[in-house]
Amino acid sequence: ETGVTQSPTHLIKTRGQQVTLRCSSQSGHNTVSWYQQALGQGPQFIFQYYREEENGRGNFPPRFSGLQFPNYSSELNVNALELDDSALYLCASSPGQGIQGANVLTFGAGSRLTVL
Amino acid sequence: AQSVSQHNHHVILSEAASLELGCNYSYGGTVNLFWYVQYPGQHLQLLLKYFSGDPLVKGIKGFEAEFIKSKFSFNLRKPSVQWSDTAEYFCAVNGDDKIIFGKGTRLHILP
Numbered sequence: 186e187t188g189v190t191q192s193p194t195h196l197i198k199t200r201g202q203q204v205t206l207r208c209s210s211q212s213g214h215n216t217v218s219w220y221q222q223a224l225g226q227g228p229q230f231i232f233q234y235y236r237e238e239e240n241g242r243g244n245f246p247p248r249f250s251g252l253q254f255p256n257y258s259s260e261l262n263v264n265a266l267e268l269d270d271s272a273l274y275l276c277a278s279s280p281g282q283g284i285q286g287a288n289v290l291t292f293g294a295g296s297r298l299t300v301l
Numbered sequence: 302a303q304s305v306s307q308h309n310h311h312v313i314l315s316e317a318a319s320l321e322l323g324c325n326y327s328y329g330g331t332v333n334l335f336w337y338v339q340y341p342g343q344h345l346q347l348l349l350k351y352f353s354g355d356p357l358v359k360g361i362k363g364f365e366a367e368f369i370k371s372k373f374s375f376n377l378r379k380p381s382v383q384w385s386d387t388a389e390y391f392c393a394v395n396g397d398d399k400i401i402f403g404k405g406t407r408l409h410i411l412p
Contacts, residue, residue: 188344218400227305227391227402228345241399275345288333288352288395292345 187212189293191276197299198266206261206296208276217259218290219251220275228275234259235281263298271300303328303396307403314382315411322377322406324392333395334375336366337402340388348390351375362386384412 190209198204210217216235220228230243234253248264257278263270274297277290308323326332336348349360356368366377375392387410392403 220402225404227307227404230399230401233399243399277345288400289335289347289350290337290345290400292337294344 189276189278189291191293191296193296194294195297197301199301200266200268202266203262203264204266204298206274208259208293210257210259210278211291214278214280214291215257216279216281217253217257218277218279219259219261220277222273222275222295231261266300268300271298273297303394303401305392305394305401305403307392307406309406310404311407311409313409313411316384317381320377320379320382320408322390324375324377324403325373326375326394327373328394328396330396334368335393336360336364336377337391337393338388339391345391382410384410386410
């Protein structure tokens, strides 16, 4: 079975720009979660998608948005980038039926975003 | 709101020493608890999980964790660590609508 793949692996943007990060979930998984991991910190929950709808969100502003596609792959979009958005962005998929079932996460390697 | 606190940010041990990493959570209802591990150069991966039943759960590579509901704790243990256990360990809790991670404990095992 394939794991979770993310692209791009590294990217550099300037403040004010927009970025799109992509994630392909593990085969058989219908739920995708996105996390932001700043240096020296644990992953912080951004949001979760199940069957193409957002069904859970952390404390992130609306300029963080996402999509899930019929094949369960997902995108994370960040508008009006700020310096503090520099971090590793992790995608995780799970076989859950929704928030309470989305328990065991399979992580990708992450996309490292640097905002200058 | 739920939260997770890991007591040790950086732990250094010699091989064969015993390990205990502390984790406390804050949430008033039923929780699912996890330990994830990230070995150098690898993805985050599940080490062990607690959903219900026996509060002592066993994971991969000889790790175990005990859920103590009265103390809101889920400490990770291993009786004898190996050099290959060098990694970063994250405690996580799923209570309401999201999975929250602690800040992590970086474990360094001296050969």
